[in-house]
Amino acid sequence: MPIGAPVPDLLHTVENGVSWITLNRPEAMNAVTRDQRERIIALLAEASAAPDVRCVVVTATGRGFCAGADLRGAPPVGEKVAGDVARMIRQGAQRFIGAVMDCEKPVIAAVNGTAAGIGAHLAFACDLVLAADSARFVEVFVRRGLVPDGGGAYLLPRLIGPRRAKELMFFGDAVPAAEALGMGLVNRVVPADELEKTAREWAERLAQGPTRALTLTKQLVNASLDVDRSAAFAAEATAQELNMTTRDAQEGVASFVERREARYEGR
16 A cells, blocks of 8 residues: 555455455444445445355454444435435445345354444344454444334344343443353354454355355345245255255265265355
């Protein structure tokens, strides 16, 4: 980067099949701007379409993972009419969270610090969540007199049940990483200085796996709580039918028969 050039507020690299998306506004606790949101949505879509990307990690620099939406940089608006706010939520926060859940590659959140509001929902929407021991999660909306948006009332009951979800959303108390682990909000808590290393190990392991099978598995699990058993079983059978046409499935079966380690290509 040239001397004096502005520091990008979003960092992106692809290494060993892993797309690393890093929020980089530590001075604002990584509150996400509209431009960052749109760039992340685009990067997730690119990851879905790119054969050489087989896993995504979302993380941040500094002490905060994401302190929510940064509304200060939003364009000025005139008088609102009925429907404006709902449209803004659909096209903004909900579209953002939906992009994470709909990404065709596994997405890992490496939560380095405070995740509040839409920042917490960004983490909860990911397939796997690693948290530094200094991380905490805050359903901050009630503190501002607001209803949770960005999929919070959809995600939380599915992760921890309706009663615990209501407790977090009614009181808005910060949940430390260790407590979040006990609730099932995160997969693992690690010392802060081991977070990146652990995320890299998990992501590269996933990137070496049967990518299409992981994609179909993600879709089945995400849909499972919204359908009845008959629909879930039908989707499972269809997914396996589709998966058996992939080279990785054929390699997996062949490696089992030949008693050797499978070499997956993500195809």
